[in-house]
Amino acid sequence: MKSFTYEKATSPAAAAAAASAKPGARFIAGGTNLLDLMKLQIETPAHLIDVNGLALDTIEATPEGGLRIGALVRNTDLAADARVRRDYGLLSRALLAGASGQLRNRATTAGNLLQRTRCSYFYDTNQPCNKRVPGSGCAAIGGFTRLLAVVGTSESCIATNPSDMNVALRALDAVVETVKPDGETRAIPMADFHRLPGDTPHVETALEPGELITAVTLPAPLGGTQIYRKVRDRASYAFALISVAAVVQPDGTGRVAVGGVAHKPWRVEAAEAELPRGAKASAAVLLDGARTTEENAFKLPLVERTLKAVLAEARS
Numbered sequence: 001m002k003s004f005t006y007e008k009a010t011s012p013a014a015a016a017a018a019a020s021a022k023p024g025a026r027f028i029a030g031g032t033n034l035l036d037l038m039k040l041q042i043e044t045p046a047h048l049i050d051v052n053g054l055a056l057d058t059i060e061a062t063p064e065g066g067l068r069i070g071a072l073v074r075n076t077d078l079a080a081d082a083r084v085r086r087d088y089g090l091l092s093r094a095l096l097a098g099a100s101g102q103l104r105n106r107a108t109t110a111g112n113l114l115q116r117t118r119c120s121y122f123y124d125t126n127q128p129c130n131k132r133v134p135g136s137g138c139a140a141i142g143g144f145t146r147l148l149a150v151v152g153t154s155e156s157c158i159a160t161n162p163s164d165m166n167v168a169l170r171a172l173d174a175v176v177e178t179v180k181p182d183g184e185t186r187a188i189p190m191a192d193f194h195r196l197p198g199d200t201p202h203v204e205t206a207l208e209p210g211e212l213i214t215a216v217t218l219p220a221p222l223g224g225t226q227i228y229r230k231v232r233d234r235a236s237y238a239f240a241l242i243s244v245a246a247v248v249q250p251d252g253t254g255r256v257a258v259g260g261v262a263h264k265p266w267r268v269e270a271a272e273a274e275l276p277r278g279a280k281a282s283a284a285v286l287l288d289g290a291r292t293t294e295e296n297a298f299k300l301p302l303v304e305r306t307l308k309a310v311l312a313e314a315r316s
């Protein structure tokens with residue numbers, strides 16, 4: 001690991017200001033992703049700003065009837081919160097499908113939002129990777145692609161976003177709250193928070209340099225039957241091959257977001273209009289324009305079959 005300096009942030013605004021003032025600074029929360037990347041020298045921050053002491057670890061009701069989740073709420077606490085379990089079961093289930101109990105005890109809401117891809121070439125510093133070293137090329141294109149994206153890809157990158165939580169937050173239309181280095185705050189809808197790779201796959205979100213996430217807001221409960229189904233190579237402690245997050249209403253209408261298929265949680269509102277006609281019709285719109293390889297083409301029928309199973313479960 002490369003040496004770095006360290007400070008403990010005293011307020012959200014001070015943390016953001018410090019991050020913009022020090023070149024190569026990064027925030028550290030649970031450290032479950034960042035420290036792994038630092039040990040492999042994939043990330044080499046010159047300065048770490050520890051945000052753990054900030055009072056951003058509560059879940060509060062909003063005047064609009066939703067919930068405001070502090071950036072430092074641990075994944076375990078969020079999944080176990082009685083209001084989340086009752087009104088946003090989708091989110092609780094997605095969190096519990098991720099990582100392990102120990103990791104969830106440490107992992108935070110903001111850190112989970114920003115976890116980096118699990119593309120194996122991103123982790124192999126002997127391979128070209130536009131996300132790790134912009135302009136170096138992409139070893140995954142023409143390489144081993146089984147786990148990689150099938151929609152929203154570019155000539156520069158075909159990586160997926162690995163988070164389970166992000167898929168649920170996208171289906172729930174969550175909003176990410178931030179503070180910028182100049183103290184200005186803003187609210188970024190989940191739909192706009194993660195980016196497609198385009199020709200700048202190293203720019204993964206709408207965050208500006210030094211911008212700190214302070215909270216994630218959930219709108220008022222949607223009701224309906226909420227299901228998160230994750231398909232993976234082994235029953236636990238594995239990232240999703242694909243996942244489906246669905247909110248299905250009694251009349252058959254609903255919302256669907258899919259994980260494991262794109263650089264961001266994948267939701268296509270036009271596909272939701274097809275839900276009452278069934279999984280085949282909806283998946284056709286959801287995955288329209290997919291670009292697959294021999295190794296990852298299985299993801300298209302897998303999404304359709306998983307969605308079919310989710311809709312059947314919701315009906316029953």
Ligand SMILES: Cc1cc2nc3c(=O)[nH]c(=O)nc-3n(C[C@H](O)[C@H](O)[C@H](O)COP(=O)(O)OP(=O)(O)OC[C@H]3O[C@@H](n4cnc5c(N)ncnc54)[C@H](O)[C@@H]3O)c2cc1C
Nearest residue numbers: 029030031032033034098099107108110111112163164213
């Ligand atoms: C073995 C293993 C298995 C896993 N399996 C799964 C899985 O199946 N599903 C899944 O979804 N996840 C999985 N994870 C990922 C895990 O959920 C993430 O590592 C975790 O959520 C990251 O949270 P953290 O607080 O530890 O983030 P950190 O490692 O502290 O930070 C991650 C990133 O977020 C930035 N950051 C942190 N807080 C803020 C903030 N407030 N504002 C702005 N930037 C911030 C950091 O600078 C860093 O870039 C797994 C991880 C491991 C190690």
Ligand code: SF4
Nearest residue numbers: 119129130138157158
């Ligand atoms: S798919 Fe993206 S993350 Fe993977 S090697 Fe290519 S550029 Fe890097």
